[in-house]
Amino acid sequence: MKNIFAIFKKELRRFFTDKRMLFMLIMPGIIIFALYSLIGNFIPEADPDYTYIVYVENDTAEFASFHTNEMYKTEIHSISEWDKESVLNAIKEGDVHLFISYEEDIINKIATYEPSSGDPAPRIEMYYNSSSMESSNIFTYYSGILNAYEATISNKFDINPGLTQYDMATQEDMTARVLTSMLPYMMMIFLFSGCMAVVTESIAGEKERGTIASLLITPIKRSELAIGKILALSVTSLVSAGSSFIGLLVSLPQLLKGMNFTLDIYTPGAYFALLAVLIVTVLIFTVLLSMVSAISKSVKEATSYGVPLMLIVVVLGLSTLMSTGSVKSIWLYLIPLYNSVQCLVGIFSLTFNPMHFVVTVISNLLFVVGGVFVLAKMFNNEKIMFSR
Amino acid sequence: MKEILKITDLRKTFNLSLKQRKLEGTNVKKKVAVDGLSFSAYEGEIYGLLGPNGAGKTTTLRVISTLIKADEGDVFVDGISVKENPDEVRKRIGFMTSEMKMEGFFTPNYLFDFFSELHNVPEQVKKSRKDMLFKKFGIDKFAEVKISDLSTGMKQKVSLAIALVNDPKILVFDEPTSGLDVITAKVVTDFLLSLKEEGRTIIISTHIFSLVEKVCDRVGIVIDGKMKVSDTIGNIMGGKSLEEAFFEIYKGSEGKEQ
Ligand SMILES: Nc1ncnc2c1ncn2[C@@H]1O[C@H](COP(=O)(O)OP(=O)(O)O)[C@@H](O)[C@H]1O
Numbered sequence: 001m002k003n004i005f006a007i008f009k010k011e012l013r014r015f016f017t018d019k020r021m022l023f024m025l026i027m028p029g030i031i032i033f034a035l036y037s038l039i040g041n042f043i044p045e046a047d048p049d050y051t052y053i054v055y056v057e058n059d060t061a062e063f064a065s066f067h068t069n070e071m072y073k074t075e076i077h078s079i080s081e082w083d084k085e086s087v088l089n090a091i092k093e094g095d096v097h098l099f100i101s102y103e104e105d106i107i108n109k110i111a112t113y114e115p116s117s118g119d120p121a122p123r124i125e126m127y128y129n130s131s132s133m134e135s136s137n138i139f140t141y142y143s144g145i146l147n148a149y150e151a152t153i154s155n156k157f158d159i160n161p162g163l164t165q166y167d168m169a170t171q172e173d174m175t176a177r178v179l180t181s182m183l184p185y186m187m188m189i190f191l192f193s194g195c196m197a198v199v200t201e202s203i204a205g206e207k208e209r210g211t212i213a214s215l216l217i218t219p220i221k222r223s224e225l226a227i228g229k230i231l232a233l234s235v236t237s238l239v240s241a242g243s244s245f246i247g248l249l250v251s252l253p254q255l256l257k258g259m260n261f262t263l264d265i266y267t268p269g270a271y272f273a274l275l276a277v278l279i280v281t282v283l284i285f286t287v288l289l290s291m292v293s294a295i296s297k298s299v300k301e302a303t304s305y306g307v308p309l310m311l312i313v314v315v316l317g318l319s320t321l322m323s324t325g326s327v328k329s330i331w332l333y334l335i336p337l338y339n340s341v342q343c344l345v346g347i348f349s350l351t352f353n354p355m356h357f358v359v360t361v362i363s364n365l366l367f368v369v370g371g372v373f374v375l376a377k378m379f380n381n382e383k384i385m386f387s388r
Numbered sequence: 389m390k391e392i393l394k395i396t397d398l399r400k401t402f403n404l405s406l407k408q409r410k411l412e413g414t415n416v417k418k419k420v421a422v423d424g425l426s427f428s429a430y431e432g433e434i435y436g437l438l439g440p441n442g443a444g445k446t447t448t449l450r451v452i453s454t455l456i457k458a459d460e461g462d463v464f465v466d467g468i469s470v471k472e473n474p475d476e477v478r479k480r481i482g483f484m485t486s487e488m489k490m491e492g493f494f495t496p497n498y499l500f501d502f503f504s505e506l507h508n509v510p511e512q513v514k515k516s517r518k519d520m521l522f523k524k525f526g527i528d529k530f531a532e533v534k535i536s537d538l539s540t541g542m543k544q545k546v547s548l549a550i551a552l553v554n555d556p557k558i559l560v561f562d563e564p565t566s567g568l569d570v571i572t573a574k575v576v577t578d579f580l581l582s583l584k585e586e587g588r589t590i591i592i593s594t595h596i597f598s599l600v601e602k603v604c605d606r607v608g609i610v611i612d613g614k615m616k617v618s619d620t621i622g623n624i625m626g627g628k629s630l631e632e633a634f635f636e637i638y639k640g641s642e643g644k645e646q
């Protein structure tokens with residue numbers, strides 16, 4: 001126990017008191033912040049006082065409330081003021097931003113429409129100009145709100161457009177969708193690359209520099225060495241990943257400006273689960289990369305052996321890009337890394353399942369314990385530690 | 389004279405990796421590095437393993453220091469078997485090589501404390517030992533300077549001091565002066581002689597005749613993993629120079645091989 005702590009302290013000291021190391025740890029965060037802020041700067045800001053010109057054909061009183069919202073000021077015209085051709089031209093010219101065409105008597109048609117009948121569904125058409133920022137903005141808003149509306153009318157008995165609720169729903173949807181498509185992937189990559197740098201430096205680096213022998217001739221147990229290293233390297237990797245994550249978080253508002261975006265949709269419980277998943281994930285990465293480093297003769301070799309693992313992480317991360325929720329089968333949550341990714345998807349998409357979370361944490365911890373055991377064996381194996 | 393290190397019929401065979409076989413231009417999959425080697429060293433002497441590159445010296449010293457395990461035979465340090473009780477041996481032994489590096493971002497002070505802790509040295513004992521060693525080597529002025537900022541000579545002194553954190557009875561030193569400049573090499577030889585004064589036993593390996601002549605009391609000549617002679621330096625030389633004596637033994641062994 002005392003020896004574990006001694007190793008732990010030494011490793012932390014090495015990473016956190018050395019300027020070069022510290023720089024290596026927080027560098028990714030700074031780069032991410034700089035990069036994304038730069039990208040964000042090229043996204044023009046939406047003017048809150050901007051008035052959007054919208055023409056509507058067959059507008060109905062039931063939909064009138066769609067026109068008022070907090071984000072966009074609109075000026076509504078009826079198509080009867082003009083002809084369709086000229087409106088479409090004006091959209092091309094940028095003088096008009098959106099044209100919405102409802103089918104005549106749309107409310108009644110929706111009410112009597114049977115999807116199973118095979119008849120064409122009541123028609124709503126929207127015309128906009130994708131090359132115009134303003135036109136795109138207002139189009140996104142209306143399609144969002146109409147989609148939300150459409151979702152509620154599949155259940156025909158409660159056509160009760162409480163508009164603020166729709167607004168909230170879209171905001172939540174939007175945040176969850178954007179974050180689910182970005183964060184699980186990025187977090188896995190951040191954790192892995194943080195881990196890669198730290199673990200290869202500490203274990204393969206010690207082999208390469210020949211300092212590991214001075215540890216192995218002391219009377220400490222190999223398991224103490226393995227545990228001390230893994231704990232310290234996990235903490236360090238977590239800090240490194242944390243720096244990337246903070247960089248991302250700080251630049252997120254800039255990057256997603258104009259989008260209806262809030263982090264308030266996540267509960268403290270979700271944040272706690274997030275932290276726990278990140279911790280077990282980093283432990284798994286540390287154990288795997290420690291083994292890879294132990295069989296390598298140099299940092300360079302360890303880094304190249306780490307590439308296949310990196311590819312697995314990237315593929316796992318990419319698999320989340322299209323998903324809107326986590327997988328359901330509990331057995332899949334026994335597979336390390338895959339379960340981490342799925343838990344992250346669950347958390348960000350608000351489809352979090354506590355049972356999945358518990359299985360993930362326990363399964364990962366068991367793998368870590370097994371990994372520590374194997375690593376201790378490797379430290380004790382002269383063929384691995386003193387190979388030529 | 390008390391026998392403090394005893395090595396009996398040590399054997400160690402390595403499996404050669406493909407890369408290594410290519411490097412050495414051989415098809416043989418196994419390499420007998422140490423081939424039934426025995427010798428003893430006595431309290432307070434410097435014993436030198438002398439032999440050409442590849443003779444099996446480093447392998448022997450690594451077995452003594454518990455870093456690798458022998459296939460056959462055993463090593464007894466102060467009567468304790470390396471095979472049966474490696475942890476007890478680790479408490480009593482110091483191991484050094486001239487290539488053994490220290491992590492550059494730590495200070496001598498920190499590293500001394502760190503290794504003392506791993507060796508379970510009581511705080512008070514550690515303090516006085518550190519004071520004594522740092523003063524003796526002139527490290528005290530540099531105790532808080534990072535290792536990477538120290539001169540080569542000072543680095544070597546620090547690593548020597550650290551090899552003594554557990555006050556080992558026996559110190560194993562692989563190629564103590566190889567790769568060192570003359571001034572640093574002198575630091576090391578002076579160090580070896582002063583340790584001997586203190587009554588410690590030192591085992592070195594080397595291929596440098598002058599070093600053996602300067603510091604060793606007894607020598608074992610190792611060729612192809614076998615101990616050819618183990619005797620006092622005077623007996624081995626028998627009036628000739630050590631170099632001449634060595635090559636006589638070397639040629640003799642070549643003849644026998646064929
Ligand atoms: N870890 C190892 N794997 C494979 N072969 C080794 C290993 N260590 C040493 N050898 C081989 O064993 C022989 C003796 O090596 P060594 O003990 O280093 O000799 P010396 O120190 O006397 O130069 C050499 O042929 C060397 O190639």
Ligand SMILES: [Mg+2]
Pocket residue numbers: 445446447562563
């Ligand atoms: Mg050698």
